[in-house]
Amino acid sequence: MSDCLKSTIDEIKPVSKESIAKAYERLDSLTKPKRSLGYLEELAARYVAIRGEIRPIFRGKKVFVFAGDHKVVEEGVSAYPADVTGLMVMNFIHGGAAINVLARCAGAEVEIIDIGMAKDPGNLKGLLRLNVKRSADNIAKGPAMTIYEAKKAVSVGIERLNFAANTGVTLVATGEMGIGNTTPAAALYAAYLGLPVSELVGPGTGLDVQGIAKKTKIIEKALEVNRSRCTGPIETLAALGGLEIAGICGLCLGAAARRIPVVVDGYISTAGALVAMTICPAAKDYMFFSHMSAEPGHKKFFETENLRPVLDLGMRLGEGTGAVMAMQIIQDAVAIYNEMATFADVGITPGA
Amino acid sequence: MSDCLKSTIDEIKPVSKESIAKAYERLDSLTKPKRSLGYLEELAARYVAIRGEIRPIFRGKKVFVFAGDHKVVEEGVSAYPADVTGLMVMNFIHGGAAINVLARCAGAEVEIIDIGMAKDPGNLKGLLRLNVKRSADNIAKGPAMTIYEAKKAVSVGIERLNFAANTGVTLVATGEMGIGNTTPAAALYAAYLGLPVSELVGPGTGLDVQGIAKKTKIIEKALEVNRSRCTGPIETLAALGGLEIAGICGLCLGAAARRIPVVVDGYISTAGALVAMTICPAAKDYMFFSHMSAEPGHKKFFETENLRPVLDLGMRLGEGTGAVMAMQIIQDAVAIYNEMATFADVGITPGA
Numbered sequence: 001m002s003d004c005l006k007s008t009i010d011e012i013k014p015v016s017k018e019s020i021a022k023a024y025e026r027l028d029s030l031t032k033p034k035r036s037l038g039y040l041e042e043l044a045a046r047y048v049a050i051r052g053e054i055r056p057i058f059r060g061k062k063v064f065v066f067a068g069d070h071k072v073v074e075e076g077v078s079a080y081p082a083d084v085t086g087l088m089v090m091n092f093i094h095g096g097a098a099i100n101v102l103a104r105c106a107g108a109e110v111e112i113i114d115i116g117m118a119k120d121p122g123n124l125k126g127l128l129r130l131n132v133k134r135s136a137d138n139i140a141k142g143p144a145m146t147i148y149e150a151k152k153a154v155s156v157g158i159e160r161l162n163f164a165a166n167t168g169v170t171l172v173a174t175g176e177m178g179i180g181n182t183t184p185a186a187a188l189y190a191a192y193l194g195l196p197v198s199e200l201v202g203p204g205t206g207l208d209v210q211g212i213a214k215k216t217k218i219i220e221k222a223l224e225v226n227r228s229r230c231t232g233p234i235e236t237l238a239a240l241g242g243l244e245i246a247g248i249c250g251l252c253l254g255a256a257a258r259r260i261p262v263v264v265d266g267y268i269s270t271a272g273a274l275v276a277m278t279i280c281p282a283a284k285d286y287m288f289f290s291h292m293s294a295e296p297g298h299k300k301f302f303e304t305e306n307l308r309p310v311l312d313l314g315m316r317l318g319e320g321t322g323a324v325m326a327m328q329i330i331q332d333a334v335a336i337y338n339e340m341a342t343f344a345d346v347g348i349t350p351g352a
Numbered sequence: 353m354s355d356c357l358k359s360t361i362d363e364i365k366p367v368s369k370e371s372i373a374k375a376y377e378r379l380d381s382l383t384k385p386k387r388s389l390g391y392l393e394e395l396a397a398r399y400v401a402i403r404g405e406i407r408p409i410f411r412g413k414k415v416f417v418f419a420g421d422h423k424v425v426e427e428g429v430s431a432y433p434a435d436v437t438g439l440m441v442m443n444f445i446h447g448g449a450a451i452n453v454l455a456r457c458a459g460a461e462v463e464i465i466d467i468g469m470a471k472d473p474g475n476l477k478g479l480l481r482l483n484v485k486r487s488a489d490n491i492a493k494g495p496a497m498t499i500y501e502a503k504k505a506v507s508v509g510i511e512r513l514n515f516a517a518n519t520g521v522t523l524v525a526t527g528e529m530g531i532g533n534t535t536p537a538a539a540l541y542a543a544y545l546g547l548p549v550s551e552l553v554g555p556g557t558g559l560d561v562q563g564i565a566k567k568t569k570i571i572e573k574a575l576e577v578n579r580s581r582c583t584g585p586i587e588t589l590a591a592l593g594g595l596e597i598a599g600i601c602g603l604c605l606g607a608a609a610r611r612i613p614v615v616v617d618g619y620i621s622t623a624g625a626l627v628a629m630t631i632c633p634a635a636k637d638y639m640f641f642s643h644m645s646a647e648p649g650h651k652k653f654f655e656t657e658n659l660r661p662v663l664d665l666g667m668r669l670g671e672g673t674g675a676v677m678a679m680q681i682i683q684d685a686v687a688i689y690n691e692m693a694t695f696a697d698v699g700i701t702p703g704a
Binding site: 030031032033034036037038039040079080084087088090091094096097098100101102104105205206294310311312313314315316317321325328329331332335336339340341345346347348 | 382383388440453456558664666668680683691698
């Protein structure tokens with residue numbers, strides 16, 4: 001398993017500044033005032049540079065929804081009971097969830113993966129059974145998983161990416177389902193960014209002020225209990241994370257290795273992306289952060305890392321919902337690059 | 353002409369709070385934590401309330417690009433020469449401009465209207481010749497147009513909306529092309545919002561600091577020269593506006609009268625929408641502000657009116673580009689409303 005991780009990391013190269021500059025050359029030749037499409041041009045330039053194609057084509061789009069549970073819910077950190085993870089996975093399979101609807105709008109395929117669900121859902125059409133462990137353990141009492149399990153879950157993400165890449169997918173998005181997973185996500189942000197837990201904790205799917213205070217204490221306890229285990233990125237992931245977060249980390253690493261742009265969803269997915277970019281900083285070049293979650297800690301991440309989300313709609317649902325919406329904007333950006341006429345085409349002298 | 357305007361205004365009724373509350377009832381029954389889709393739910397609720405359909409269907413989408421010139425460019429307020437308006441209109445007709453590309457992405461039809469171009473473009477397939485006046489006059493020296501001309505240009509917008517509504521269009525967007533038109537737009541914001549010109553003026557398509565200072569002086573002069581004429585919303589539009597801005601105002605009024613949601617583009621389009629909502633405050637209920645323009649005065653508008661844009665991508669191109677992109681997000685929002693499963697469907701007890 002660790003061979004898969006190592007060989008993937010070895011494949012990741014930074015996106016060259018020259019390729020980005022070359023993409024901007026074309027963007028600046030198009031019939032619009034220079035850089036007047038703002039961030040849309042940045043999205044286009046980076047996408048083009050990543051893909052290395054003269055006119056990039058979207059051959060397939062896919063969102064990966066990693067499902068995993070968290071025994072830390074027994075501490076009372078979530079507004080929903082743990083069995084909602086399983087019920088929502090059934091909802092995904094039947095096509096009735098927000099991610100199904102928004103993925104249809106974006107023309108993206110949805111892949112559902114049991115990577116760490118508490119209960120075996122059984123054989124179901126439309127569900128990939130790649131369970132590494134039946135729920136992450138209670139991080140307030142010990143590590144979420146072993147290092148071996150963390151690496152195995154990362155490898156699941158890498159392997160799903162590789163399978164998608166081999167079948168022609170050229171744009172991927174991260175998604176997840178896991179009752180209680182804002183708790184491990186906040187713990188990971190605190191550990192990786194060195195920020196106080198109180199700045200990173202929010203209501204999740206619907207806690208009140210008291211609930212948030214309690215959750216803050218639980219996360220502080222988790223950091224304390226696991227302090228000696230957090231010796232490196234993978235070790236910290238194993239101690240404080242979750243199986244679905246590890247899967248997302250793997251998907252991000254795999255995408256960077258295969259030069260496929262990866263659209264990162266909200267608060268939970270970004271924790272997985274943060275693990276990936278801590279393991280391998282060049283992986284960041286391949287990530288498109290889709291939206292600013294309403295979960296307050298997400299803003300801290302963007303500030304600390306000096307990154308910018310595509311959308312800011314006050315969403316806090318997860319599943320990959322923000323990511324598939326941002327896919328549409330990225331596709332708009334690339335269409336601009338591919339399809340607009342140049343100044344030379346129409347006989348205008350470019351202005352400032 | 354003024355009969356058309358009056359009868360349109362008479363048709364505009366506020367969107368009922370009850371219809372919005374009813375739309376939220378359904379949104380709250382869907383399989384997601386309550387209001388976890390944030391602003392997307394607000395877009396859906398208002399769209400549904402406007403249309404008054406149980407399951408709203410997008411039967412047709414259209415963006416209207418009103419083209420008009422401005423003799424104030426002779427004062428040196430633009431980075432581009434005036435004849436670029438005509439060249440860009442040709443580009444629209446040939447499908448090579450940003451608006452053509454992004455409208456294709458959004459599945460929206462593009463309608464190009466000569467409402468005030470300086471030069472007669474002649475008979476061209478794909479161009480509607482509804483010219484009211486060959487360029488707005490220099491507002492630094494006198495009124496942009498007569499009140500009769502302003503009303504006539506507003507009526508062109510109303511009539512184009514009515515034609516679209518009669519052919520089954522259910523979502524419209526505003527767009528424009530007119531070299532120099534950030535100058536009349538800034539003048540209108542200053543007049544309607546009572547803000548100092550210096551807070552509303554920006555680089556437009558590419559002025560430097562000196563150019564912006566000069567433009568500020570020209571706009572202050574325009575306000576001074578036309579002060580006695582600005583006695584009411586239409587009078588102010590006639591004194592300081594432009595033909596394309598008047599057309600957009602008409603489109604917004606017509607949309608509200610026909611209960612069709614209208615997606616307002618950036619800095620120039622919003623000036624037209626501002627005229628419409630000053631004439632008839634209830635028209636605001638039908639407007640969706642698509643994006644925050646990089647033109648600094650746009651932010652002032654949102655702050656003053658306590659409104660929120662859908663997107664914030666640092667765009668400053670106009671044409672309707674931000675509006676058609678926001679159409680995709682609105683369509684996502686309505687798909688959520690129409691297509692998601694309810695808690696009852698999947699056997700989950702709703703949480704907080």
